[in-house]
Amino acid sequence: MIIIARILSVTRVLIGILGVKLDGSTMPERWDRWRPTVSLFQHEELLFDRLELLTERQFHVLRDQVAKDIRMVSPETEVRTHELNFGKDPWDLERVYGALHDWARAYPFDLEREEYYIHITTGTHIAQISLFLLVEAGFLPGKLVQTSPEDTFKRDRNRAGRYAFIDLDLSKYDALSTRFAQDQETTTDFLKSGIATRNAGFNRLIDRIEQVALRSQAPILLTGPTGAGKSHLARRIFELRKHRGLRGSFVEVNCATLTGDTAASALFGHVRGSFTGAQKDRPGLLREADGGLLFLDEIGELGLDEQAMLLRALEDKTFLPVGADRPVSSDFQLIAGTNCDLREAVVKGHFREDLLARIHLWTFGLPALSQRREDIAPNLDFELERVSGTQGRQAGMNKEARQTFLKFAEAPDTPWLGNFRDLNAAVTRMATLAPRGRIRVEEVEEEITRLQESWQRPGSKTKDGGIDLSEMLGEEACAEIDPFDQVQLCHVILVCRSAKSISDAGRSLFCASRLKRSIANDADRLKKYLAKFNLDFAKCQEK
Structure with missing residues (x-):
């Protein structure tokens, strides 16, 4: 009552x-x-x-x-x-x-x-x-x-x-809720280029990027190693926004290619006669991106003067071309990419702290391919379709060849130093050499050898995966380890680097012998092995 x-x-x-x-x-x-x-x-x-x-x-x-x-x-x-x-x-x-x-x-x-x-x-x-x-x-x-x-x-x-x-409160309407869920799934699928990715962390990341891309006009910072897909994702974000009414163009530049006096001119433009060789006005990339999206890859390579000019352009939508006495305007959306830690660059005086604060509102770290091994198979299918489109003939793999390649590609000790660029290049090479585009085990084995050789670094004491044992252990300690043990130790370190914890690494390394033991303490077993070389799990994960 x-x-x-x-x-x-x-x-x-x-x-x-x-x-x-x-x-x-x-x-x-x-x-x-x-x-x-x-x-x-x-x-x-x-x-x-x-x-x-x-x-x-x-x-x-x-x-x-x-x-x-x-x-x-x-x-x-x-x-x-x-x-x-x-x-x-x-x-x-x-x-x-x-x-x-x-x-x-x-x-x-x-x-x-x-x-x-x-x-x-x-x-x-x-x-x-x-x-x-x-x-x-x-x-x-x-x-x-x-x-x-x-x-x-x-x-x-x-x-x-x-x-x-x-x-x-549209969540009360089942039909609308279903439609919205389908729309969101379609959008995230678009950002992933239709690849049915399986890595839960990466899928959550794409969900967040989808929300930000559609709701915010603020700068986006994409971090991650070279070849992780920053440029590709930036273009997909642009195409997504284009479908939602963005009127301008996609303008992309790698800041590492902008050096010296030409950097400011390339980005902000110049007026005729502003310097030797300036025979006509140049609009610059920021003005080309007016109404659209500007992707500045490797933004950490930009000079301090250009950083200051970029900050003003982001805050006021205006900037001064080289040699000009009147500012020009450009309303663009910025996506920046970097494979370095910009916070460390700020400490070293190489990057402006105020600019980092301006572009750091939405920061998304793209994982390396070695951290997404469960996504290698769907990305392999995507690359085969891409090659089929570019080469004008069907590219595929027989069952045995596919199993052989994935066994190698998904192994914990396969480093994939070039990330998706390595995978892209590997599929392109195999499809090109394969008879009638049908990749066989022969092409796969040849490609595996080629990849392993490409990941070796001159002067390294390692026999596997690009790890320099002499740097980790010291020259004297490394010289006392037999070559056979060096190869084994390199493999163990690579597994540790790709694992989330010492327990995960132990389970991967002792997956066969642990079945014969009544009590399996993989973490302790791995810890004792590393201790023989004065190493621990944390030290192995350092790169």
């Missing part, structure tokens, strides 16, 4: 705008036509305890008449009026929305004792749009009530018209 009494005691409050035309007229015949604000109170089954009527001062006569009529048809309703200033132009969205927003922020909503409904028929379209936006954003915490007149041609039409409630 207490709960029922509380529900019945909730005050129902309607918030609406006085309609100068639709609610208009003070003549007796006003009762013969549909008036949205008054008619809403003529529905016997629809009761409101209070009306908050928003008006402008110059319409006070109509306001008082409408308030009087409401009290006549619904005596139990308290009518409160509020004067707002929409300015001279009722179609000025900024002014109308601002006035309604200020009123909503100042209104003492009591969500425990009152429930609110917002009427969206009266006023200009701009006023109705503003009310809708304020409800959607939560500044007006209520449901929308949309009213409309009955069909004019009906003889027995209801003067009260029709009404409908609109709840913007």
